[in-house]
Amino acid sequence: MKVTALVFLAGFSLILSGCAASGPKRVDGELAFSPESLVTMAESFAQAGDYGNALRLYQRAVSENPEHLGARSGLAKTYQSLGAVDAAIAMYRSILQQDPQNPEAMLGLGQMLVMKNEPEEALEYLKQVSARSPGNYRVYNILGLAYDLLGQHEKAQLTYGKGLAIVPDNISLLNNLGLSFTIQGQYAPGLRLLSKAVTQEPGNMKARENLVMAYVLSGEENQARNMAASFMDEEQLALKMQRYAWLKELESNQRAQAIFLGKTYFPKSGTEHEEAERVTTAMSSPATQEPVDPKKKRLREILAEEGREKSLMQGQATENNTGSVSAAPVAQTNRSPAEDNASSGNLEPDIPAHNKVAEAGNEETDESNPVASKKRGKVYRVQIGSFISEEMARAEWRRLVKNAAATLKEYTPLIRAFSPDGEKQFYRLFVHEIEDRPLAREVCQRLEERKIGCLVIFTER
Structure with a gap:
C-alpha cells in the first residue's frame, strides 16, 4: 500500500508540474480537476489509508458536481470507514434519492442504521439487497444482526446460516451466529460455534472474550475463569464479571443490543436525568471498554486538522482582505452515549468504538x-x-x-x-x-x- 501511495503521489506531482507549466486554471486557490479525476485520486488515497486526503478530494468532487454518484458514494464509504455514522447515513440517503435502486447505497445505509440501533428501518433496505444479490454473504451478516437486535433470534440464526453456506469458515458469521444462540439461551450450539471461531483465529481477542462471556452466561464460570486467565488479570476479570452478571438480567433483545452495540443502560422508567445517570453506572468502567478505535481517532484528527486549516484560511483572508473563504463540509460523528462504547460482537466491518x-x-x-x-x-x-x-x-x-x-x-x-x-x-x-x-x-x-x-x-x- 505504501509503495502504491508513493507511486501515485509521484504521478500526482508530475500532473501538477505539467499543469503549472501551462498556466493552470484554479478554483478558490486550488488546481481545477474534473470530478472524475478527483474521484480517481481520492480512491487512491483511500486505498493507501490516507482518509484525510480522500475525504477532502471526495468533498471537493461533490462540491463541483453534486450529482456525481461516484463522488457521493466514495464520500459515504469514507465516512463509514471513519465511523462517522450520521454523515454516512445522510450521504447514503441522498444517493438513494437520486438512484433509488442503488444496491451499494442500500447495503451501506442498512449497515449504518444497524449500527445506530434502528434495525426496523435497516430491514427495509437489507431485504431488498438480499433478494437482488443472494450470493452476497455480507448482507446476511448485517441482516442477521438486525433480527437479533429486534429479538427475532430464530430468523437471525437462519440468516447467518445462509451466509455460512456461502463462506463456511467466515469468522464474523461464526462469531455472530454463536452469540445469537448464546443471547437466546441456547448455550450448547453457541459455545460450539464460538469455540470454532477461537480455534480458527487464536489471536482474535474479541472472539476469546466472547467465548469467556458465553461460558459465564451458561453457568460454567470455572471454565470461563480458566480461559480468561491466559489474557486477563484478576481485576480485569472481576470488572468483566460485573458486566456479565448485568447481561443475565436483560431481555434477549436488550442483551443483543448490549453485546453487539455496546449499550450500557436500558431505563425502565424515570426522567432523562435518571437515564443519563445509568450511562455512567451500568457496567461501563474503563476496564470493560476496548482501546480507542483507530478509525474514530483518525476522524478526530482529520476534524481537528480541518478546524485548524479553516482558522488559518479565514485569518489569511481577513489579513489580505481577499474576501470570504469557503471550507469543505465536516463529517459529524454519531455521539449516542450508549453506542460510543465498545462492541463485544463482530460487525463486518466492526462497529467503531472509542472512549471520549x-x-x-x-x-x-x-x-x-x-x-x-x-x-x-x-x-x-x-x-x-x-x-x-x-x-x-x-x-x-x-x-x-x-x-x-x-x-x-x-x-x-x-x-x-x-x-x-x-x-x-x-x-x-x-x-x-x-x-x-x-x-x-x-x-x-x-x-x-x-x-x-x-x-x-x-x-x-
Missing part, C-alpha cells in the same frame, strides 16, 4: 460565575468509573496509577457511594484534588491518550 471526554452540567451558568458556583458547593471533577464495591474502585485506581503514572501519581482517589434507584449501591471513582474545569479537561484528555475512559462532570464538592 464528556461533560455534564450547566456550563453557561457555571462559567459565568465560577466563584459563586464554588460557594454553592459544586466543582468540576474527573470521574474514572462506577463500581459495585469500594474495594473494586480502589483496585481500579491502583491499576490505573500503574498504567498512567505520569498523569495520576500526584493525585489521590475520591470514592463516593450513591444509589441511582434507591436500592442498589454503586461507588464512583474521582480524582480527588481536581475541582476546576480547565484542569479536569486536561487530565481527562491525557487519560484518554492512554486509552483510559473518563468523564468531566459538574458535581457536589
